[in-house]
Amino acid sequence: MDALGQYIINGLMLGMIYAMVAVGFTLFFGVLDVIQFSHGDVLMVGAFAGLAASLGVAALGITSPWLQLVAVVVCAVVVTGLLGAAVAHFLILPLHRAPPLNTLLATLMLGSVLRECVRLFYPDGANPKPFPVLLPTSFIRIDGFELRVDNLILLLAGLAAIVALHLLITRTRLGLAIRAVAQDGETARLMGINFGAVVLLTFALGSGMAALAGVMNGLYYNEINFNVGLLLGVIGFSAAILGGLGNVYGAILGGFLFAGLQVLGSAALPALVPDIPSAYKDVFAFAVVIILMAWKPTGLIAERASERV
């Protein structure tokens, strides 16, 4: 029970982080049909912005962990929101009429630039950085299993962020505009929707979600490094594809599914194949994703009109 409960919590935490990254990919693809490959690195920049904020707040003499947490989240979301909007404004919109491969390459390059910038210009950025412990470290004992309170808070916060995004997209005028642009940009423009502003806001929104994922990642592991976005980006992208690119619920499902596969891979593979390094868990997870994609090329929850994929 003890170990099983822990595996489930591990899987849920990973799944939540992956889902929040995947949602960004799927939002960007939804509105502009582009793949923003530097999304993982935008997440990393958010985590570092949060770290810098916590150091700044601590330097000001504010010791309350909750105030520090607010500063971390606000700084991370604002910085990445602006970064996401800037990426859309200066890189993706100008390339909108160019072949999609150009956007893909440009954002891939941008990811390297962001990563190297943090490595070179953040003080001692090449080494792993400790992320401050801002959540309570106590735990709740349930039938021999110790559930950490900070894990619970992070899971609930992730859930709240996803529900809030859902409400934003389905219940607000901005959400309506995003959906309209996603469905047909030209018609949305004719209807008086400010196309450029909606695109920028969507990118800010998706990048803000990535920043939250980055902060969650930092609070969960209490450690961040300049490389953290690389694999998270690839996994988030796979999760989005797996769920059905362009569909927010598919992305969430894909994120949790991928995390489940990873946990299953490292927990169960050694039992099936003796002496297999646990490093093969990613091989296992990605292999299953490939099989699932062959089975459902448009994703698990396909769009009704699948002309995008």
Add this chain to the structure above:
Amino acid sequence: MTFNSLEGDERGMTVRVNKLLTAIGCVALSGSLFTASATAKEVVKIAFIGPLTGGVSSIGLGGRDSADLAVRLRNADPKTKYQYQLVPLDDECKPNIGVQVATQAATDNSIVAGVTHFCSAVAMATVDVYHRFNLPVVVWGAVLPDITYGNNYKEIHRVNGTMINQSQVAAKFMTGLGYKRFAIIHDTTDYGNGHDKYFSAALKQDGGQILADIGVSADQQDFTTELTKIKALKPQVIYFGGLTPIGVRIRTQMEKLGIDAQFEGTSGIKSDAYIEGAGATLAEGSLSFLEGAPTDKLPGGAYFLSQYTAAKYSEPPEAYGAFAFAATNLIIDAVEKDGPNRRKVRDTLNHTKDAHTIIGDVTFDDHRQNIVPLVSKYVVQDGKWVIWEDSAYAKGTKKLKGL
């Protein structure tokens, strides 16, 4: 015949006889001095090969100067039978250049032996050359196990340790402290796999029990699944063979999962970045092991450093200078015993046992690897890596986990 031995023999005799013999002794001494200066000693050449130019040249130059110091000190000693001469050659830390200069040294019959190589790739490339031309060499810096263990060439010796020695020292140290139950995590690079292999073997020999042995990829972020599995096995020690970044992650995630085991790393985490990344609180008590020692901590370190300073070399000896010094002395000792004959020197070096050197006693095993090499044990104490023997943990004022 010398003055001293005569005086010793005559202890207890009458004063008159003593004086007479003293006079004879003085004559004998002056006579022997005369003959010594009349017949010059035979010159014996020893090659020194290391990176004297390029990125790691500071270590190479420090090694060369240290070997040169050994030669100078011996030449200054009137009791030596030969006049020694060091022939420094530059391998540039490049295997192809290394093979060229190794061939140059090995085919020069006036060179009796060599103190060779800091770079592992160069040392690996040249072993065949030394074997083919029967030149006995003592490796002074390269750490790859295969240099001595990948062949059975009687010409190749090594005074410094390898990752095998590091693992053996680590296993003996941990079991000596009373730890029995270990879980191993290692990255799947050559470095991590090597440490896993040698540490596991040494641990089994010392009676330790390995509960889990998990290979992870070198850029992995999440270790919660692996650690959950390990937690259920309740190990006393989590051993990690790999480098700082994932060392930090494993240490912090151990805490997240509430695993209260001792964390033991390898030379790969012996860096300030590990302490900074994990934070001083979590890093506290972490162990690591590193070949060699700060020169001043070596058994003959103080003597070596004072002589080195007195000789006024323009470069510092660096980390491996003391090993080059010890290697040169082993060769000179062998030549003093057997004369400048490559085969005899080789055989004498092969059987080196408990030879006193500044790096401690040297004994070569059946692959001519020094088996009592120096491996230093380090523990994190108050945010710093501290030599185990100097730490509060060794003194008993602080305690490691799980004991």
